[in-house]
Amino acid sequence: MSDNESSNNKAKPTIFYAQKSQEDKSKRPYAKRDGDKSKPSGRGGYGKPSGDKPRSNRPRNENSRASDSRIETFKPRGQQSVSRDGDSPWKSRFQNTEQLPTFDADNKAPVVHEQIKRQRKEETLVYSENSCKAVFENRPETIIKAFFVQEKTYEFKSLIAHLVEYRLGYDVITDEQMTKIAQTPHHGGVCLIVKKRKAELVGDYLSKSAQVEQDCVLAIDDISNPHNLGGIARTAAFFGVGAMLLRQPDILESGAALRVSEGGAESLTPVKADDLLASIDQFKQQGYQIVALLPCKVSSLKADTLTKVKMSRKTVFVIFQQINPKLATLADHCVYLPGSEAMSALNISVLTGILLAKWQENITNL
Template sequence: MNDNQSADKQGKPTVFYAKKSAESKSSQRSYQGNDSRHQRGSAPRHDQDKSSHDKRRTERSKMNRETIKDNRIEMFRPRSRNNSVTSHESPWKSRVQKSEQLATFENDTTILSNQQLKRQRKEETLVYSENSCKAIFAKRPESIIKAFFLQEKTHEFKPLIAWLVERRLGYDIVDDAHMSKIAQTQHHGGVCLIVKKRSSLTTATYLAQNNDAKYDYVMAIDDINNPHNLGAIARTAAFFKVNGVMLRQPDILDNGASLRVSEGGAEYLTPIKADDFIVSLDQFKQYGYQIVALLPCKVNTIKAENLTKLSVRAKTVFVIFQQINLKLVEFADKVVYLSGSEAMPALNISVLSGILLAKIDRTHTK
């Protein structure tokens, strides 16, 4: 009788025992060797492995959350040139532009090429002060590119602001410090415009346009480059209804300081470009204009008459200069001067021009 049969007779289940391998025996010995440690309260090895695994998983999850958080904030960080944004800044915080607002032709050279900068400096200019900006808006509003105002000036320039908004042109409300940087002067008057420069006429074009005019007076300004003197002459000329101003470089008349001193008067004068004054004056002579040269002071070697005895025609070109140009003096039909005293033999050219034009105005009233 075999073993199975004997087990069946006794009613007991048959149990099979597997032979232990060498690895299982070594692990059992290792486990038994750690019984003393378990008895001292240490956690079993498999519990330690589980706790360290959970700890690593927690740290990994935390790192992933921080990475996702950083990436999400990075999406809302405003782009800047140096990409320097501190970690404590809120991505939804409103940011005010801190960069200086400058004229178009003073922008960063890394954005605009040198060719673009030269073109903008040639085509655009700054106009500031109240009367000058109002004259620009009244005479040629289409030339306005952008405007800057102090807060207290917005009510006074409300029509201009409405016009800019209607045509979707830019304007900014700035403080006094920024306005001084934009206008490049402290004498800005609370308003500054970036405008396109006027295009000057040639002598032939001007004569063709004014051929039928009954009265026409032109100021031919030679060797006067001070913008304040030019502005003063332009203001006086506009006051006495002079129509044109002839210059070798008409762009000087569009200088911001010149426009400010002219108080808007320059806008009522037509700029005429003359590379050669003798040639241009000869063209005026051919159209019947009288040429009158005004000396800044009395010169004994030059034959001239006193300004108080001057009589002019209905169409006259007045030649004025700081330093006497003998070629222009010789080409003139009449040469006049205003006598002074030994203490002050000469006047400022702008003041002298005003006295000359006032004499002409009195002649018209007679």
């Protein structure tokens, strides 16, 4: 081969690549420099002499990387959707759970009605400082989630530490948001979602109270106002009452009743009585004294004033909103508090407090 032919062969690659279009340049491998030895091409073979024609540009998979190219292009494994409404791809991901926004006032998301019904049956809201502190002190295992305004986070730092330790959720929200969740402006800056207590049966409670010498039980008849019931629970806890006998124990577990009770409901045992008359008779057979408190004097019933009745260490007080003649007949004593012409009757929670103060005085003198 002559010197002219050799020089022409060496120049061929340069002439060839200079004539390639811009589109083909991105697909072809880099040309070897003049004088370089043959090296592996990255496809299992060795480079061809400079005089041979370059390999044809075969179509490649988009996900495959050109191993014979010095410029490497990195692509994500999967195409991610474009963020919406300013969402960040680095935002933390939350695990989907069965917990539904039972107490969400807006109720924007579609929810399963059966699950909401179950949650409202098993869970309740507790708000106000003293009520939430009492729940945390007596039954912290029932707490599901907590809400705080910023000003209350230091006061409830021990509760927050408990929530963090057991990986329970809590949110720091505004006062307006707290009002929506608690469904009342009287929330006290803190609100808990807790599991309701299960009411005991009459037989189970009597089997436990048989071991004690002193016990007082309030049998509540036809009192469905949660504020009155909460006031009675607060008074009962103050005087050391052991249990409340209720047809509907869920009323005592409502947020309004627990708030008014100021934590007093936590020291009371709710006892369910489907048949209040039969349940009171069970207490009577176990040696309890039955005392019916009338809201005012009734001519059709024989009743005495509080000063004339001696009460025993084990007593069931029947509290009426409206007088039930059958329950009054079953009682050992009917008592009332005489009033003035200006006001013949007191609020039922106030009247219960006076009655329990008299009971405490009696058992102290025994």
